[in-house]
Amino acid sequence: MxxxxxxxxxxxxxxxxxxxxxxxxxxxxxxxxxxxxxxxxxxxxxxxxxxxxxxxxxxxxxxxxxxxxxxxxxxxxxxxxxxxxxxxxxxxxxxxxxxxxxxxxxxxxxxxxxxxxxxxxxxxxxxxxxxxxxxxxxxxxxxxxxxxxxxxxxxxxxxxxxxxxxxxxxxxxxxxxxxxxxxxxxxxxxxxxxxxxxxxxxxxxxxxxxxxxxxxxxxxxxxxxASHGTPQPSVHGLNVDPPGQRIALARDGAFSFVYPHILDRWRDAGAEIATFSPLSDEGPDESSDVCWLPGGYPELHAGRLAANARFRSALRAFADTRAVHGECGGYMVLGAAMTDSKGARHEMVGLLGLETSFAERRMHLGYRLAELSAPIPGHRPGARLRGHEFHYSTIIAQPDPPLAVVRDATGAIVEETGSRRRHATGTFFHLIAEER
Missing domain, CATH: 3.40.50.300 (P-loop containing nucleotide triphosphate hydrolases)
Structure with missing residues (x-):
């Protein structure tokens, strides 16, 4: 050992x-x-x-x-x-x-x-x-x-x-x-x-x-x-199912916050991952059956993302027929607009009505337990998802139906419920595992 x-x-x-x-x-x-x-x-x-x-x-x-x-x-x-x-x-x-x-x-x-x-x-x-x-x-x-x-x-x-x-x-x-x-x-x-x-x-x-x-x-x-007392590894798998067979994953300097164990679990379950770069004005791979936008630092690239018309139109077209999910920064980009730290408002993809602002920083930090009101790719309604939230944005508007009842580690309900509209869903928390 x-x-x-x-x-x-x-x-x-x-x-x-x-x-x-x-x-x-x-x-x-x-x-x-x-x-x-x-x-x-x-x-x-x-x-x-x-x-x-x-x-x-x-x-x-x-x-x-x-x-x-x-x-x-x-x-x-x-x-x-x-x-x-x-x-x-x-x-x-x-x-x-x-x-x-x-x-x-x-x-x-x-x-x-x-x-x-x-x-x-x-x-x-x-x-x-x-x-x-x-x-x-x-x-x-x-x-x-x-x-x-x-x-x-x-x-x-x-x-x-x-x-x-x-x-x-x-x-x-x-x-x-x-x-x-x-x-x-x-x-x-x-x-x-x-x-x-x-x-x-x-x-x-x-x-x-x-x-x-x-x-x-x-x-x-x-x-x-160093101790040699490490227990033998378990044969049980991680409680995270892949969101699809072929997953279009946003991956660049603006979208990089995805836990390695999540990607490993997707691959171990037989899923394929096709990465694309929104910062390079790329859209999701057309042969994919789901699109996933992780968190990162999109607020540092808000102007560039707003100007990348090919990325935005391709993602909208993809969402006409297939599921698109965003976590934290990815959720903000799926929204209507994002205001950067200098107060400039940038139009985002618009698949959801969410508007966020970094003009007045407010820390949101801590574990989250979410009970889904509607499905997200890989997880059914009623699923209890454990994750973590860490960002400095303020919600200006979150008009779409809530995606989940979200609680912090003490059990208190938080306002960052996530949103859903047609094939698009988004959460402020980053998924770690499903509670089973």
């Missing part, structure tokens, strides 16, 4: 992604097969994992996925030498109400899979207290084992000495300490990290981070700490 580690931290912004990428590349450079995973609903980090390992990375989510699904997805690392699962937020951070198999916390995955945790600790503005924080994380939940720490952003040799002594006194292994002046980090954007494909020098950045950990981290000790 493959050895595994979970890379986590007390909070966001301390360097989990950077360390995960650096370790993945460093071990890959040693000739090891490294399989990465990402805890929670995140599109960006798995793409960076691919850049570091040249292996597909998928999301594991205890709120939206049952244990058989998670174990089945983990099975893709069966031929790897090492699994690195990158956490989200702080180690124990999840939602208040338990979902299918947990709260979405990184700790759920660590306990479920038997992987020990490597903590990234940022001691900025403190010294010995950093060890107290790590000790608290170590002792907080039975079943979650902390293997040790990597200290990130150390201010000086004296600072490092104080930290190492405090961790030693607490019985916590220190695998390495990264100096503050040598920090390597990934650039950020308003919805999180910039997409990997947008970074021309991403390989160089990851390579430099790998060189840094080679100097400052005991890689042999990290590898030895």
């Amino acid at each position: 493959t050895a595994g580690l979970v890379i986590s931290a007390p909070a966001s912004g301390v360097g989990k992604t950077t360390l995960t990428l650096a370790l993945a590349r460093a071990f890959s450079d040693r000739g090891l097969k490294v399989q990465c995973f990402k805890n929670g609903p995140d599109y960006i980090d798995p793409a960076f994992h691919v850049a570091a390992t040249v292996r597909a990375s998928v999301n594991l989510d205890s709120w939206a996925m049952d244990r058989p699904t998670i174990k089945q997805l983990v099975g893709r690392g069966a031929d790897a030498d090492l699994v690195l699962a990158e956490g989200s937020m702080g180690l124990f951070d999840g939602v208040a109400v338990r979902g299918v198999s947990g709260t979405g916390a990184t700790a759920d995955i660590a306990e479920m899979m038997g992987w020990p945790v490597l903590l990234v600790i940022d001691p900025s503005g403190q010294a010995q207290t950093a060890a107290a924080v790590a000790a608290g994380l170590r002792d907080f939940r039975a079943g979650v084992r902390v293997a040790g720490v990597v200290i990130n952003r150390v201010g000086s040799s004296r600072h490092e000495q104080l930290l190492r002594q405090a961790f030693a006194d607490s019985g916590i292994a220190v695998f390495g300490a990264l100096p503050r002046h040598a920090e390597i980090s990934m650039p950020r954007r308003h919805l999180g990290l910039v997409q990997a494909e947008e970074q021309a020098h991403i390989g160089c950045l990851i390579g430099e981070a790998a060189r840094l950990v080679n100097v400052h981290v005991d890689l042999d000790a990290v590898l030895q700490a």
